[in-house]
Amino acid sequence: MTTTRPVASVATGAAPTVPAEPAARPRPRRGRGFSLLRRGRGFLLPFLILLVWQLIQARQVLPTNLLPTPTEVLRTIGTLASSGELLEHVSITSWRVAQGFLLGSVAATALGCLTGVSRTARDILDPLLQSLRNIPSLAWVPLFILWLGIYEPSKVALIAVGAFFPIYLSLSEALLNVDRKLVEVGRMAGFRRPELVHRILIPAALPEYVTGLRGGLGLAWMFVVAAEVMGASKGLGFLLVDGQTTGRASLILASILLFAVLGKLTDAVLWLLSHRFLQWQDSHSLQGGS
Amino acid sequence: MLLLEGVAKSFRNGFTALKAIDLRIDAGERVAIVGSSGCGKSTLLRLVAGLAAPSTGRVLLNGEPVLRPNPAVGFIYQEPRLMPWLRVRDNVGFALRGRAAERREPVRSALRRVGLEEYASFYPKQLSGGMAQRVAIARALAPAPKLILLDEPFSALDAIKRADLQNHFLRLWESEKLSTLLVTHDVEEAIVLADRILVMHPGPGRISAELRVELPLEDRRQARGFADLKQQLLDSLRHDEAPTLVAHG
Ligand SMILES: Nc1ncnc2c1ncn2[C@@H]1O[C@H](COP(=O)(O)OP(=O)(O)OP(=O)(O)O)[C@@H](O)[C@H]1O
Numbered sequence: 352m353t354t355t356r357p358v359a360s361v362a363t364g365a366a367p368t369v370p371a372e373p374a375a376r377p378r379p380r381r382g383r384g385f386s387l388l389r390r391g392r393g394f395l396l397p398f399l400i401l402l403v404w405q406l407i408q409a410r411q412v413l414p415t416n417l418l419p420t421p422t423e424v425l426r427t428i429g430t431l432a433s434s435g436e437l438l439e440h441v442s443i444t445s446w447r448v449a450q451g452f453l454l455g456s457v458a459a460t461a462l463g464c465l466t467g468v469s470r471t472a473r474d475i476l477d478p479l480l481q482s483l484r485n486i487p488s489l490a491w492v493p494l495f496i497l498w499l500g501i502y503e504p505s506k507v508a509l510i511a512v513g514a515f516f517p518i519y520l521s522l523s524e525a526l527l528n529v530d531r532k533l534v535e536v537g538r539m540a541g542f543r544r545p546e547l548v549h550r551i552l553i554p555a556a557l558p559e560y561v562t563g564l565r566g567g568l569g570l571a572w573m574f575v576v577a578a579e580v581m582g583a584s585k586g587l588g589f590l591l592v593d594g595q596t597t598g599r600a601s602l603i604l605a606s607i608l609l610f611a612v613l614g615k616l617t618d619a620v621l622w623l624l625s626h627r628f629l630q631w632q633d634s635h636s637l638q639g640g641s
Numbered sequence: 642m643l644l645l646e647g648v649a650k651s652f653r654n655g656f657t658a659l660k661a662i663d664l665r666i667d668a669g670e671r672v673a674i675v676g677s678s679g680c681g682k683s684t685l686l687r688l689v690a691g692l693a694a695p696s697t698g699r700v701l702l703n704g705e706p707v708l709r710p711n712p713a714v715g716f717i718y719q720e721p722r723l724m725p726w727l728r729v730r731d732n733v734g735f736a737l738r739g740r741a742a743e744r745r746e747p748v749r750s751a752l753r754r755v756g757l758e759e760y761a762s763f764y765p766k767q768l769s770g771g772m773a774q775r776v777a778i779a780r781a782l783a784p785a786p787k788l789i790l791l792d793e794p795f796s797a798l799d800a801i802k803r804a805d806l807q808n809h810f811l812r813l814w815e816s817e818k819l820s821t822l823l824v825t826h827d828v829e830e831a832i833v834l835a836d837r838i839l840v841m842h843p844g845p846g847r848i849s850a851e852l853r854v855e856l857p858l859e860d861r862r863q864a865r866g867f868a869d870l871k872q873q874l875l876d877s878l879r880h881d882e883a884p885t886l887v888a889h890g
């Protein structure tokens with residue numbers, strides 16, 4: 352029956368496969384200006400909050416020594432910057448995060464690959480790692496200090512532990528859950544295990560791995576605060592403590608603001624680095640996927 | 642070309658999916674197996690493909706036992722199963738060995754044969770279901786296989802697309818003279834695409850009838866005899882399946 356109906360009436364129906372195929376070409380990209388505007392939307396809300404805050408606190412509705420105005424916070428940052436202190440604090444904290452994140456993510460990647468790909472490795476390693484995960488990470492602090500001293504190594508170790516688990520978990524699970532059907536295509540092509548891993552498992556697991564990396568990076572920034580609050584003479588976490596002991600709320604807020612900016616910035620870098628490998632993803636149109 | 646002798650398959654949980662299957666496919670022959678859902682069709686194809694081993698019996702390809710997947714065998718699945726991270730051309734070249742330059746020509750020719758040359762640089766997410774399945778066909782053709790296995794290859798498509806692709810596949814088969822083994826629960830598809838149809842019944846899966854299709858290759862659906870053949874197939878499918886429920890009249 353269907354074959355005798357005019358095609359046009361079919362094409363207006365809901366069947367997704369019916370429209371003439373050449374129409375499936377991708378739409379041309381929209382201009383750069385448009386996308387800049389869209390990116391910019393994210394700044395709108397923070398800006399409004401700052402504005403309202405500024406307007407309220409300019410009238411000293413709340414005691415300004417407890418809640419300084421945004422301009423006051425910016426002035427604090429400015430002072431720190433001009434004395435060169437800011438660069439020192441920011442770079443030492445970033446360096447700790449970088450080392451810890453690198454260490455944690457390398458270990459997590461190696462172990463996640465192992466347990467995601469090999470049944471034996473999973474049986475042996477995963478129960479242990481899963482139970483370690485349930486230890487509140489801050490409980491490691493005394494042990495790390497005992498073993499590694501109060502200086503850099505114990506801080507880096509703590510950050511590495513923080514970054515490790517989200518990365519390990521996401522990679523291991525993603526590898527384990529790769530569609531069996533895709534793996535079968537590889538087996539039909541005559542691939543042996545190493546080739547299956549690198550041509551199918553790894554690319555298929557990549558999106559979740561990147562999500563894990565971003566989560567791990569976020570935790571690295573959290574743990575650097577913990578590490579620095581507990582004992583440091585430099586770093587943004589130290590500024591927090593310093594602000595508290597000297598009663599300078601603006602210093603605390605300045606440090607918090609810097610953490611926010613740095614965290615967002617490093618996350619954006621990670622996203623940019625991974626983005627071009629993940630363009631194939633078929634994200635749903637509600638998020639404006641191309 | 643392909644020979645199955647007394648093949649049975651039981652799974653580790655003790656379930657017997659196939660029992661005493663004998664089957665022979667000669668070079669260039671097109672065979673279809675029709676059977677209801679769950680009767681073991683996919684299991685049979687996996688044995689032929691070397692993705693699983695029979696519990697008893699032998700699977701021989703050109704006289705050699707099949708122990709693992711063989712490059713001379715192509716597989717077209719129910720779903721396209723394209724790698725979403727690869728462009729169309731890399732999906733088509735997925736099973737090809739050798740350097741990139743050596744892969745280019747077979748990929749191009751396979752894409753040409755399914756009429757999708759222009760889409761070489763597309764990602765799977767940019768294709769319609771029918772196009773994706775054609776890419777999957779191109780991927781199976783690219784390594785120049787001698788035997789193609791098809792597991793309900795067009796069942797996810799609407800009726801028009803399905804007929805289109807079936808015709809397309811027929812033309813391909815005519816030019817390549819591939820041996821094909823198709824499994825399907827669509828009796829029309831079996832008649833359109835095969836010269837010989839085997840009827841399979843479950844519990845455990847076995848082949849219980851065989852029919853020859855003696856219709857012209859072109860437009861079989863319109864051919865005289867099509868309806869009879871279809872009815873015959875449906876009857877033999879039905880009868881063994883639930884003998885107590887069938888009213889004979
Ligand atoms: N790995 C397995 N372990 C146990 N039983 C299995 C396994 N794979 C398949 N089976 C069983 O074997 C039987 C045949 O399965 P198979 O997939 O071959 O059926 P099919 O004929 O292809 O069905 P369909 O038309 O729905 O695809 C089913 O009853 C299924 O439950």
Ligand SMILES: [Mg+2]
Nearest residue numbers: 682683684792
């Ligand atoms: Mg099946």
